[in-house]
Amino acid sequence: MTPLSQMPLETARSIRVVLTDIDDTVTSEGMxxxxxxGALEELHRAGFLVIPVTGRxxxxxxxxxxxxxxxxxxGENGAFYFRYDRERKTMQQRFWASPEELKRNRAKLDAIEAEVLASVPGSALASDQAYRMADLAIDFCEDVPALPESEVDRIVSIFERAGAxxxxxxxxxxxWFGDYNKLSMARTLLSDVFGxxxxxxxxxxxxxxxxxxxxxxxxxxxxxxxxxxxxxxxHRLTSKPAYITKGHSGDGFAELARLLLDARRG
Known part of the structure; x- marks a missing residue:
C-alpha cells in the first residue's frame, strides 16, 4: 500500500467519483x-459524485x-441503492432481490441468528438490525466487548454453512442470501443513474x-x-488498497478529500 501522498497529481485529477465506506472510514470511533x-460537503460542492457504500x-x-x-x-453491503431527487422530492430505490425473495431470505436469516447467539457467547444482534431489510448483522465489538478473532471466524462459518x-x-x-456485494450494486448504480x-x-x-x-x-x-x-x-486481505492514508478513520478520509480538492484546483 503506497502512501496516499505519493499519488501522482494527474491521477488525482482524473478522479470524478468518490465511493466510500462509512464506519471507521468516514466516522471515527463511532462518531x-x-x-x-465537511470533507463530504466540500467534495459534493466541488462537483464530485459522492456515494457512500456501506453495510449500514x-x-x-x-x-x-x-x-x-x-x-x-x-446499503446493506449491496442489497440496494437509494437516490434522493431533491428537486422532485422523490426517492429512487433499487433492490437486488424481489419482495418475495427478501421474505424467504429473512426466515433463513432468523434461523442463523438463533444459532449464532446460542453458539458464540458475547455476540449480539446489531443495534441497527430492526432497520435492515436484506441482511443479518451480528455485533462483535460495536456495543459489546470485543470478541477475539477466532470467535468472529466462528460467526462467519455459521453463515457460510447455511449457504449465506x-x-x-x-x-x-x-x-445475507444473494449473489451480490458492495461492488455489484455500486456498478449497477453507476450504470443505471450516472451512465x-x-x-x-x-x-x-x-x-x-x-x-x-x-x-x-x-x-x-x-x-x-x-x-x-x-x-x-x-492480514485478512488478499486484495489490499493501492494507497493508504496517514490519518485514521475520518481524519484519513478528510486527507483524501484534501488531496482531491487540491488537485482539482490545480
Whole structure:
C-alpha cells in the first residue's frame, strides 16, 4: 500500500467519483466528526459524485440519501441503492432481490441468528438490525466487548454453512442470501443513474475503505484507498488498497478529500 501522498497529481485529477465506506472510514470511533462531514460537503460542492457504500441498514440509508451531501447511497453491503431527487422530492430505490425473495431470505436469516447467539457467547444482534431489510448483522465489538478473532471466524462459518454470504466489517459480521456485494450494486448504480460504464469507472472512481468487507472494491478499483486503520485487517486481505492514508478513520478520509480538492484546483 503506497502512501496516499505519493499519488501522482494527474491521477488525482482524473478522479470524478468518490465511493466510500462509512464506519471507521468516514466516522471515527463511532462518531461523524465535523471535519469528515465537511470533507463530504466540500467534495459534493466541488462537483464530485459522492456515494457512500456501506453495510449500514436501509433505515439509515434513507436518512443518508435525504440529508447528507451525497448523490446516492449503497446499503446493506449491496442489497440496494437509494437516490434522493431533491428537486422532485422523490426517492429512487433499487433492490437486488424481489419482495418475495427478501421474505424467504429473512426466515433463513432468523434461523442463523438463533444459532449464532446460542453458539458464540458475547455476540449480539446489531443495534441497527430492526432497520435492515436484506441482511443479518451480528455485533462483535460495536456495543459489546470485543470478541477475539477466532470467535468472529466462528460467526462467519455459521453463515457460510447455511449457504449465506458473510463479510466482516470493523464492527459487525454481515450475512445475507444473494449473489451480490458492495461492488455489484455500486456498478449497477453507476450504470443505471450516472451512465458510467465499467471501463470509464475504473479510471474515474476512487474507493475509500477500512475493513475486509471492502475487499471486492479494493480488488476492482485501481484507485482504492485504505484509511490508516486498515492495517489492523491487512492480514485478512488478499486484495489490499493501492494507497493508504496517514490519518485514521475520518481524519484519513478528510486527507483524501484534501488531496482531491487540491488537485482539482490545480
Amino acid at each position: 461523524l466528526t465535523a471535519s469528515a462531514y 441498514p436501509a433505515g439509515w440509508c434513507d436518512h443518508i440519501a435525504r440529508m447528507w451531501p451525497v448523490d446516492a447511497v449503497v 454470504q458473510a463479510k466482516v466489517s470493523s464492527i459487525h459480521v454481515n450475512g 458510467m460504464d465499467w471501463d470509464e469507472a475504473k479510471n474515474a472512481v476512487v474507493y475509500a475503505g477500512d475493513s475486509p468487507n471492502d475487499e471486492p472494491m479494493f480488488a476492482a478499483f485501481p484507485l482504492s484507498v485504505g484509511v490508516a486503520n486498515i492495517e489492523a485487517f491487512a
